[in-house]
Amino acid sequence: MLDPQLFRSELESVQVQLKRRAVDFNADFYTDLENKRKAIQVKTQKLQNERNSRSKAIGQAKAKGEDVQPLLDQVQGLGEQLKQAEIELADVQLQIQGMMEGLPNILDASVPAGKSEEDNIEISRWGEPPKFDFAVRDHVDLGALHKGMDFEVAAKITSARFVALKGNIARLQRALVQFMLDTHSTEHGYEETYVPYIVNADSLYGTGQLPKFADDLFKVSSNPDLYLIPTAEVPVTNIVRNEIVDNADMPMRMVAHTPCFRSEAGAYGRDVRGLIRQHQFEKVELVQVVRASESEQAHEDLTAHAETILQKLNLPYRKVLLCAGDTGFSSAKTYDLEVWLPGQDTFREISSCSNFKDFQARRLKARWRNPETGKPELVHTLNGSGLAAGRTLVAVMENNQTAEGNINIPEVLQSYMGGITVINIGK
RNA sequence: GGAGAGGUGGCUGAGUGGCCGAAAGCGGCGGUCUUGAAAACCGUUGAGGGUUUAUCCCCUCCCAGGGUUCGAAUCCCUGCCUCUCCGCCA
Incomplete structure (x- = not known):
């Protein structure tokens, strides 16, 4: 929600700002x-x-x-x-x-103009896409070869766009989650947080999924209206809903691992093959609640924290600044991290790091008490994937494959995998 | 699932339908005292909104939503939540 005062005092300016989003106010x-x-x-x-x-x-x-x-x-x-x-x-x-x-957040001044992802701006690249002297397999083929990734059986159990993982592939995903949680909580100063996977409508309104994006959600109950979380952002950010946070507790940094459930009603026909777009996936999410003066820096920091995971896993990626047309409804500014996927011969989004400024806070009534004035002020909220575990699994498998189809395990994960260095076919 | 009790400011906790946005205590902030601190004492201390250059003033909020009334924290419905006992249970 935007500041109503802004509409009363600077209506024309707001109108111009919204036009960047192609919103005709x-x-x-x-x-x-x-x-x-x-x-x-x-x-x-x-x-x-x-x-x-x-x-x-x-x-x-x-x-x-x-x-x-x-x-x-x-x-x-x-x-x-x-x-x-x-x-x-x-x-x-x-x-x-x-x-x-119904109005989206006002974009940060640094957000470039543009209509679609074509107009996003690459900020940086890290790592070199690996060269293979054999025909690379994508994760679907690799998963099948290892008998560790089964889309058919998941479709039988539930329906399309689910997966069943087994053996070392399943363990690899769990290892990734553990590694991410440990890194963020011990090295980046986030507090590990466990939250409900089902949320009420107020919470979804607070972070901006409702009322506009109800179609993307799985509703599990009416009266009361309850939904499966589409991201840990919802339960974690809503911790501060209707709260006035003490100055001593600011800024807040929280990390949570949860499954995420997305109906993605508008996405049928896209990424049909494989693990990239599923109704259920695992994600480690970073959430920060900060003072307004801190949020710009916090956004850079949070993005860097997500990048650290990719670097430690030695996965090539690029950092992209989303253009006006591609920036999400509630966000003022978003960086996407795109990991290199040899199976698709392209970069694919693996993390999205956003600064919402006071947009969510106003809906949430989330404030902190400024000791200088003694008055409550709206917080700024941020979040980012750190990282999407399912897609990270895909990236690790595809980037570390051998000619035989074995998968080398990145060093940082080996201790989480019982010390093994490679997942051999049939093991 | 069954039976009972209860939801009031940062916290504890009063509140015969009418100066109650709410006593008192604690905490917080400011001050007096003190070399400094503690103690004591005095003062102050909720949130949101409207109008206004600003002060003033006004409105709303005592879990949430309805209702009764000239008037509701207080009475009546509905929902949610918490606690105690019993049952069941990872």
């Missing part, structure tokens, strides 16, 4: 609504004031033992009038809110 319509709101709110509050003072007078008269009937006659009809005004006010406010909550 109808300022005239808004101004009309806003004027209406102002008038009705003043009227409503006037009526409330009258009710309060008259009721008080009745109470005092009664205490003195006076006849209150004349006073009661005076307030005849006031209640009905007030009720009407309150309904009107609620209606306008609902309209304004509906308009506001």
